[in-house]
Amino acid sequence: DSGVTQTPKHLITATGQRVTLRCSPRSGDLSVYWYQQSLDQGLQFLIQYYNGEERAKGNILERFSAQQFPDLHSELNLSSLELGDSALYFCASSPQDREAFFGQGTRLTVV
Amino acid sequence: AQKVTQAQTEISVVEKEDVTLDCVYETRDTTYYLFWYKQPPSGELVFLIRRNSFDEQNEISGRYSWNFQKSTSSFNFTITASQVVDSAVYFCARITAVSFGAGTTVTVRA
Numbered sequence: 230d231s232g233v234t235q236t237p238k239h240l241i242t243a244t245g246q247r248v249t250l251r252c253s254p255r256s257g258d259l260s261v262y263w264y265q266q267s268l269d270q271g272l273q274f275l276i277q278y279y280n281g282e283e284r285a286k287g288n289i290l291e292r293f294s295a296q297q298f299p300d301l302h303s304e305l306n307l308s309s310l311e312l313g314d315s316a317l318y319f320c321a322s323s324p325q326d327r328e329a330f331f332g333q334g335t336r337l338t339v340v
Numbered sequence: 341a342q343k344v345t346q347a348q349t350e351i352s353v354v355e356k357e358d359v360t361l362d363c364v365y366e367t368r369d370t371t372y373y374l375f376w377y378k379q380p381p382s383g384e385l386v387f388l389i390r391r392n393s394f395d396e397q398n399e400i401s402g403r404y405s406w407n408f409q410k411s412t413s414s415f416n417f418t419i420t421a422s423q424v425v426d427s428a429v430y431f432c433a434r435i436t437a438v439s440f441g442a443g444t445t446v447t448v449r450a
Contacts, residue, residue, distance in 0.1 A: 231384075262438060272431060272440040285438060319385060328375055329435070331385035 235320050235332035247308040250335045254322030261303040267316035310339045342366045346441035359419045361444050363432030373435045374415045380428040422448045
């Protein structure tokens, strides 16, 4: 158990819908990262937050947004979903630019 | 973008053989961290090892060892005496500028 909790574990939704993925980092970790893993794209970095502030941005679509709350949990919002958004979404946390510990992921299926 | 390249897409070995995974990274930073992660068939990502950029000492941890060479920007990872449970996808990654390699699928046959 990495100490990072992601909910839900599985999500099935229709195209055009909006979903929210939630991540609770390890106790004390200020950094939260979001990654998307699909079969054809590998593990893609989406965005990083550090203590509530956006720190780095990767290949995150405009339809996607994230935030980190004062209690350090984070949410990834995916809207206007397309079939191609089906993927495994990982959240990871770390103290500060050190090893990141990953949650078990949320498997999103868009139908 | 500062890339991490894992040239090997798949490696298949017989149990007890050694497996070496290659990783080459790009960097403009003087300080950075390199990591290896394992993703078994169950899907979770498991942290294996970390190396910081100012310590080139190579180490062994159990059946895992790594060879970090700053001069060639390489961070190779070796599994000694592989076991079937080592079958997984292995990712090389770096921070700062969070980047993962494409992963190398290791299959260990009994």
